[in-house]
Amino acid sequence: MSSAKNVAPPDSYHTQHSPFGAFASFTVGLVNAPGGFGQSLRGPAKQNVYVGFRVGPEEKWQLLPFFTPPKSNESAFTGEAVSSHAPSNFVSLITPFSEVPDPARLKRDAARFHLAPVVCGWIEYDNRKNGAMAELIFGIGEPDLTFRPLDENQPKLEGFACGNEFGYATKPARGVELRLGLDAFEPKFRDYRGIHVIGSESALVFSVPAGQRKRFPLALGFFQSATVTTGLSSSYAYGRVFEDLEDVLSHGLEHHRRYLREAAARDRELKQTKLSEDQRFLLAQATHSYLGNTQLLWHKGRPLWVVNEGEYRMINTFDLTVDHLFFELAWQPWAVRNALDLFVSRYAYHDSLYNGSRPVPGGISFTHDMGVMNHFTPEGRSSYECDDLEGCFSHMTMEQLLNWILCAVTYAEKANDLPWLRRNVGILSECAESMRRRDNPNPALRDGVLKHDSSRCGPDGAEITTYDSLDVSLGQARNNLYLAVKTLGAWILLEHGFARLKLVKESAAAAASADLLAKTLVGKFEADTGFFPAVFEKNNHARIIPAVEGFVYPLFLGLNEATDPKGRFGPLLAQLRKHLSNALLPGVCIDAGTGGWKISSTSTNTWFSKIALAQYVVRQLFPEAMSEAAHGADRVHADWQRKPGCGEHAMCDQIRSDSGITCGSRYYPRGVTAWLWLLE
């Protein structure tokens, strides 16, 4: 066993170290790879990151492998991995997220604390057992830019910045030396103050005298003051409370302890959970990439919340919003409301439906996203959706309609914001009617399942689901098992939401729709195979795990009546239990080779965020389905993210189940569905 273990590639993965809402990351961790400061990027930056130490001025530097050696200073450091000699924990970057109050009401000091575009960290060395001076180094090499020494502008900062946009600093202290030039390790050229400003290799070098142990604080900051978005013109919310990069870095160093305390509290909470080490890693890694994609903007005097879609950088992709929901309700519930409001005010639309070839009135829905790469698309239009398609890039009209309902009721309930739901009751009612019409414009012919595509698809197109890049088992919206159960989830939430608003009639109607749909679903179960088909069409026999996704909402909201095995949906739940028990076996929805979960039996493209969500539902509602293979997959999923196949892009979502190599959705925020595990 142990020799087999040695054959496996070592852990090597990037992690995004990201402030809240700055769409910025300091990405580092992949072995022998650059990283560093990146703003609005679709993947890791390409800066050399120098972190290491040496004991004695004649020794070579022992550096963490976060760079590709520039030719100019190749000889200055060893090729050996630092880990063989290094103290285990001599440097740390922290990502201290916390509950962020509604930024519209934040006082200045609180806004500065919560919105600072800064990542804190420290570097230290325990030199108590050595007889020579130890040196630590933290530096960045960025050949396309040059660095300026920060103390020229702000004497309380020792460090460097590229323009006004990013930089790093420590506090001035004895034993802190600036390095800047063509070579930060063996500087040949020094100006009047010992640096060379035309060079692109920068570093802080910290001295720790023999017999001492010293820790030095680090602050890594970002800043963009100008208008950063088009379509809707907006700038960063932090720009209202920070003057410039120097202000950000000074703040980071001043409040360093508080940020470290926050991060320590999060670490402690995570350790106190029942989660395995693999699960903790997955949740932590996912949270880092989520934060790196968050972007809190300011538009016409009000907050504008954005989560960017990883490498695709689409703005508030709605089928991600619905998955970020659980995490966001824990930490910044106003963000959900903010997105929902903008979906109503700018990204709602009304369509027609194809009833055969004849268009008939449809109803309300919402766009797939609000734009891409800092550009907000025009009203009622996404950046993603195209016409006349049956696969990827087609419209997701039904999917996004469900997402608005599910987010709205879940938000109102969890955030205890019934007034908001009441203000939106007209939209909620329109949504209910729109759902029904998409089943069938003729009420007499309804069975609860989506069967009519939006006219936005054009005469030759068909709606798709969020699972756009999978095969038809999850891609096609019409007659789709995943979407039908999600529709049931939406009806259950509508029933509940209308009831909370004392709209008895509407609630009863939603209940009736739920019951009708549940009955239809029960009729789709294949008693002979013990499975639901993935699509109720064309003799489809694919098996899918997201069959249970729709139940996450009543489960999350504690609507026990809906999840009670003996309750009104008991027969359906029993069938889903069988479905899952049969699916979560190697060769069906467990990859026979790797042991990872496959969200569809007929596709090797599997998505971590959706696995995590389904795991929560399965473990809570259908624990019997958790085969030994299903249990063991956490290690597999964690290893995928820890190896370069995914790890070079930080958190990845789309992964080949047979190889563990990512095939899309890199640098991706959606993995925070794993947050649900903390509720188990």
Place this chain on the structure above:
Amino acid sequence: MSSAKNVAPPDSYHTQHSPFGAFASFTVGLVNAPGGFGQSLRGPAKQNVYVGFRVGPEEKWQLLPFFTPPKSNESAFTGEAVSSHAPSNFVSLITPFSEVPDPARLKRDAARFHLAPVVCGWIEYDNRKNGAMAELIFGIGEPDLTFRPLDENQPKLEGFACGNEFGYATKPARGVELRLGLDAFEPKFRDYRGIHVIGSESALVFSVPAGQRKRFPLALGFFQSATVTTGLSSSYAYGRVFEDLEDVLSHGLEHHRRYLREAAARDRELKQTKLSEDQRFLLAQATHSYLGNTQLLWHKGRPLWVVNEGEYRMINTFDLTVDHLFFELAWQPWAVRNALDLFVSRYAYHDSLYNGSRPVPGGISFTHDMGVMNHFTPEGRSSYECDDLEGCFSHMTMEQLLNWILCAVTYAEKANDLPWLRRNVGILSECAESMRRRDNPNPALRDGVLKHDSSRCGPDGAEITTYDSLDVSLGQARNNLYLAVKTLGAWILLEHGFARLKLVKESAAAAASADLLAKTLVGKFEADTGFFPAVFEKNNHARIIPAVEGFVYPLFLGLNEATDPKGRFGPLLAQLRKHLSNALLPGVCIDAGTGGWKISSTSTNTWFSKIALAQYVVRQLFPEAMSEAAHGADRVHADWQRKPGCGEHAMCDQIRSDSGITCGSRYYPRGVTAWLWLLE
């Protein structure tokens, strides 16, 4: 001959298409290479540029080779060079520079015209002989960014932008189609308006019906509204008169004819000169790269002029300013004054001198530069100069002292701005005293030649000249022939400048210093070899062309008394004539292999800007020295720039004389010394 000619690589070079003062270029031209929009870059951008045509919708596109095919659309176009089928002149980008009045006094309309960060062009097709519809394409592929369609924000523009920072547009017209998506040539995915906003491949496609000839205007724009510099905080001057990128592009299309007229006037002027085709190419190519390095900023309500130093991006490198002088006095003389004023107010310093090992008071001088890459260094400090060095990166105290004098008097005379010179008479007098003290602090021991290094060099260092990367023949400042003749030029100009200010005594003293120095120089001539040594030390026998550089200033100002072979400097001029006649021969300062000029006989590193300047002086003052080999070198120098060895970096300055391949100073502004040729 013709088969030998075919063996030579074809012409292939980038050209910077650049507005005035925007530190921005649309770079294109190198074969099979990307280029495109670049802002504050150290070399060409890496965008695919799609320019081509096809006749008939089934035909493949014939594209100019300005891209590396993205995998997604490789099959869409042929690999054949377009030139085999193409009309000779179907697309043009123009760089219409003109006399720019002092921006401090420009009225709004004039400021918009002169400072617009826009490059105009057109694309056309003569389809009068074809029976099918022709299509033209102009597009950009930029995988790291996405494009937004401009008409969402400004209906009078058809085109695309990346954020607010750059974009291209034509006027809305019949036959203009937008393409945006994963593939601009064969778009598979189209949204409600026929494009796909998440893609990074953008293009305008223009239709020309059979039997017609149509030309479509193009505007390529840049915009940066925020603070762009640190150290001194400033933003672009154009930001005062333009709202945003859309405003820039609309302006470009609105004033398209006027910009084209300006460019045509420049072309006409160039054609009407006596210059050969090679010389015209060199001057045009140099002017393009110069403009791409210009940056007109606004700081505290006033213009702040910067020329960036090519790939090094140093700010107002003074030994470039002195070479740009001739060009700038023709087109924007206020720019020279602006730089001189900032050298006085922020970048002057006073040093000591090493007299043996004993420091004695020195005098005024100026820093090598004002910073690097949009960062202004602190008062009295450059980004380049380091201590304790004898070669590259040492201080250039004497060189920059001379440069201030030479620029100041030349500016005042050519721009007819004696009041400015009068305001600076104190500085001028300080400069004269500083020059004398650097010869020898003891007046009795002076011979006119620099012999004392600035204390800024440290006890172990020595001053260098602008020829920093050459060998000692041009690199060492002390006892250097080039610098001594340049010093003579400075004394001649001081004599003239003081006289113009009616400072008779100071003028006479300068004349005396000039005469003393000339006498010393005459004594350095080697009668046996017919050469001056490059350095009056250590038995140096290198031969250098820049021996004559110092005479460019009196020559340019028409101070005939100083350049008269029968005048007071007659003996020196006669010796220089011999020196040049002996130097401009193959094996000495003509490369025996390539035939190019070598600025030093002992180095293969030769600089085009300095060759061009020397050519002017030699042809004007020492025409007898122009051997046949020396004459024939224009073709060699032009070919160097036209081949990929230099051409992949647009205009290059440092070139290996034995290979024609650049060895530094790429993407470089200094080549506008060739402007002097127009005065011959």
